[in-house]
Each structure stands twice: as structure tokens, then as C-alpha cells.
Amino acid sequence: MYFFKRHFQATRNTPLVMMAYQLGFFLFGIVLVVVVNTFFNSDQDYAPLGSLMAIIGVFAGLVARGGGAAARFRMAVSMGQTRRDFLLIDPLLTVLTSLLGVGVAWCLTQAETWLYSLLYPGYENELDLTVIFQWKYIPLILGVALLDLFLGAVHTRFGFKGFAVLWFPLCFAPAVIGQALRAAQSSSGSLLAGIGRGLLALAGLEMTAWLAIGAAVVLAMLAFIGFSYNRAEIRL
Numbered sequence: 001m002y003f004f005k006r007h008f009q010a011t012r013n014t015p016l017v018m019m020a021y022q023l024g025f026f027l028f029g030i031v032l033v034v035v036v037n038t039f040f041n042s043d044q045d046y047a048p049l050g051s052l053m054a055i056i057g058v059f060a061g062l063v064a065r066g067g068g069a070a071a072r073f074r075m076a077v078s079m080g081q082t083r084r085d086f087l088l089i090d091p092l093l094t095v096l097t098s099l100l101g102v103g104v105a106w107c108l109t110q111a112e113t114w115l116y117s118l119l120y121p122g123y124e125n126e127l128d129l130t131v132i133f134q135w136k137y138i139p140l141i142l143g144v145a146l147l148d149l150f151l152g153a154v155h156t157r158f159g160f161k162g163f164a165v166l167w168f169p170l171c172f173a174p175a176v177i178g179q180a181l182r183a184a185q186s187s188s189g190s191l192l193a194g195i196g197r198g199l200l201a202l203a204g205l206e207m208t209a210w211l212a213i214g215a216a217v218v219l220a221m222l223a224f225i226g227f228s229y230n231r232a233e234i235r236l
Contacts, residue, residue: 019101176195
């Protein structure tokens, strides 16, 4: 409990950074909706972009947290925390931070719906985001905590260059995947189309195959995390 308290105190700004991202993205989304409804949209039943941006802000805050995992590890060990305690406490704080972000996003979703009901009488939400706020998505949060620890392990093991080699492809992956899937629908023989067809083939696998692949990936990540943090040198 002592090290948990110390670890939390040393990283207490992380939730504040995440909520700052959420609030900024939320306000940006609302401004977009108001501008579109004022100048371009005749039907004012518009998607709640502010809420959607607030949810994206959760991931932006967690990305910022993940980028500092290596620094948190060095600081924790230098303060007397064991490596094992770090591997137990840090993911727990990531999960708690994620749940806080989801709670804030839910509150902002209610606030945006209320605001639009005042600005636009008869407003109807075209995109119901409440389906996101369900307990069945807890495994996704656990996956985020694992990814956070894994990125820190990569940074600890290979330095910033190794971290960047992994991180930048992850940043551009959503855009590349979307283009690859669109290219796969054509008869193109490009590399992008081949990637898209490979992704579609993976999507067609049976659930048992997906569970086996997922279990293998998780075990490999856990093994790398344990090896990297246990062998890492602490340089103050």
C-alpha cells in the first residue's frame, strides 16, 4: 500500500492530462457541430461529435501515459519500489485512469445531449454512443493497460529509437488499414490491396482461431515485458 500511494503521487498528473485532452476535444467537437448546423446543415439532428471526441481524448491521454512508462519505471525503482511491485501497480493505475476517463466521457455525453436539446428543440441523437459505456468492454481497458506496459518495455529495452519504430506505425495504422480494405475491394495487385486481403482473411477466421492467436500474442507480450523490465539498468 505504501508503494502504491507513492507511485500514485508521482503520477497523479496523468488523469489531469487525460481530462484536459477530453475537455479540449469535447469543446472542439461542439464548436464543429454548432458551425455545421448554423451554416451548412438544414437538419439539425447531428451526431454528438463532442462526445465522440471526448472518448478519443481518453485514448490520447493513455497514449501520453504510455509514452512515459519507461520513465515511471526508472523513477519507481529509484524510489525503492521493486520491479515486481511496479509490474503490478502500474497496470492497475492505468486501468483506474481508463475507467475515470470513461466516466468523464459519459458525463460529457449527457451534457452534450442536454445542450443540444436547448439549442435545437426537437433534437434527436443520430449516433447513440451510450452503447460504448458497457461493462463488456472492460477487456479492452485491460488490453490498453497491457499495451501501455509493453510500449514502456520496448522503450526500456531499445531506447527511444526502438520505441519510435513501433510507435509511429501504430499511429498511422488506422488510416492505412482503412485504405487497404478499400483497395482490397478492387482487382489491384498493389501491396496495399494485398494487405487488405490479408486482413479480410484474418477477419474470416473462426473464434477459436482468434482466441488462440490472442492468447499467443498476450503471452509473448507478457514474456517480453517481464524480461525487459527485469533486465533493465536503472540510470539516474
